[in-house]
Amino acid sequence: MIDAAALDLSRILRRGDRIVFGQACGEPTTLVEALIAQGQGIGDLSAFIATSFSGLFTPESAASVALSSMGAIGALRSMTRAGKLAIIPVHVSQIGPLITADIIGCDVAMIQVSPADADGNHSCGLIGDYVRAAVEKARVVIAEVNEAVPYTPGELIPASAIDVAVHVSRAPVEVAPAKIGETDEIIARHCAAYIGDGSVIQTGVGAVPDAILRLLGDRKDLGVHSGMLGDGLVELVEAGVITNARKEVDAGISINGALIGTRRLYDWADRNPAIRMCTTSYTHDAAVLGKLSRLVTINSALEVDLTGQVNAEQSGAAYLGGTGGQVDFVRAGARSPGGRSIIALSATAKGGAISKIVSALSGPVTTARSDVDVIVTEYGAAELKGQMLAERARRLIAIAHPDFREGLERAAHDIFQRGF
């Protein structure tokens, strides 16, 4: 084990190496700082990270390492704005397999782990997801062993798999709960209506998911199977609302890939058998998800067109979101007996200047109209699964902001005049 000050990457990395970083709050910030400081001297380095909330990646850091990601999620928007982030459209379920197949290259894995247990195993702490795939593929594994990272059940990395262990004691990245606005609360009420006793929920983090969780205090035996969880989880588990008792698999355990929150969440998760951190090949896997009944998935988007095509990635030239786990979970929720998949978004953006229900998307299709189930805005829920195109347009216009409905009616008339 070495101290961070002694880390000389020029002795470990080779020119042209491809690096994979642990993501979200599992980002190894000491290693990222070292790479940004020393990368130019090594030369021609590239790296993949799925999301980043640290703020360490800036347009200037691109001089040390060329970064790619599945989107501009978290603090990566400054990078897309500056044209310094290469985007790989990929479902979260596929990131691990793409690393294993050497399509997302991984010569060096840079990860953050907890201190080792008595058996010499480090916990992946705040992130399960593609860490193991990176460790198994890399020529060199560099681990930031952080005393402040909780030991979470699930993904363990044996000390023997680590080539360079760097000892640190610093607060991991935290993401404070989002401020919940009036619109978020109304959207949350429409979404919560789909969550009953025994439902298994998947949400992202952010204002709407947090607002939904606050509305579930009277439900019984909720389950959790999610790609990420925030602070909102803790209260519902402690209140006995989330028990996972009725899940067909992983009964009694909240399944999760990433803890994205504050110290409160991290302390709660430490050696807590009520949670298990898993790989994305498990959290987002169709075969695993297919075993769960009453799965309700809730994700967000930038815009939805009148036929139900969902764009969660790009508005014109601005890359704002990402593919993420949306399609994995939309398909799973739609297939689950008694389950639903919800895309929740406010009806307008830019202070009400533009509608998010649109006649034509300004960016790519993230979720196909043939996969989409329920769209929710503050004006209600549009159930689209199995509906004809013209009926979809009627239902979506009904949940658009009133100021935009007339224009959307005219567009729908033009699009559907042949009677689709």
Ligand SMILES: CC(=O)SCCNC(=O)CCNC(=O)[C@H](O)C(C)(C)COP(=O)(O)OP(=O)(O)OC[C@H]1O[C@@H](n2cnc3c(N)ncnc32)[C@H](O)[C@@H]1OP(=O)(O)O
């Ligand atoms: C750890 C993991 O595995 S991450 C996996 C989870 N992520 C995913 O699944 C990826 C897909 N989802 C996403 O990326 C996000 O949920 C999004 C981008 C769809 C929505 O993110 P939010 O932060 O809730 O969106 P929000 O409504 O606040 O808008 C974000 C920005 O986009 C802008 N925007 C939103 N909609 C539009 C639109 N239709 N047109 C133009 N701009 C828009 C907003 O104005 C805002 O810009 P600002 O920051 O300059 O004010």
